[in-house]
Amino acid sequence: MRLLEALKAPDAPAVLRAMEHWTCRLVRRSIWVLRRARRGLHEIVLIERLGLHTALPQYSFALYQPDLSALLRRVIGRVLQRMPEEVPPPGTLTMLGRLFALAGGRRVWSGHLAPP
Structure with a gap:
């Protein structure tokens, strides 16, 4: 992760920028390993x-979106708090549920969705 932060720095050395492809490939493969160990979320967010x-x-x-998840959790909470007095339009809860599922990312990662 420190390599990626150094790569994005404005004063990154030319040698490091020349190795950007290989660095990103190495990080991508390490995240696959972390994913199998049920870790790697912090790295993905970074x-x-x-x-x-x-x-x-x-x-x-196709990945977990923590910022979108938190926002949707707050919106769904507000809608549910107003439920007894104010009924949302038909399909609102279904749409919010699908958006929340989308923000959670795909359950199974597949190689055909991986960047080249």
Whole structure:
């Protein structure tokens, strides 16, 4: 992770920038290993915030989105708090549930969704 942070620094050495592809590939493979050990979420969040999407083990739409998850959790909580007095339009709860599932990422990672 320190290599990725150094790679995104504005004053990154040219040698490190030349190895960006291999560094991202190495990180991507290590996250696959961490994923099997039920870890790696912190690394994925850091990579997305740095903007190094080629280091992700999957395309970002298929990964867990913690910021979106927290936002949806708050929205769903507000809708449920108002439920007895105010009934939401038909399909609202279904839509929020599907968005929440999408923010949770794919349960099974597959190689065909991995970046090249």
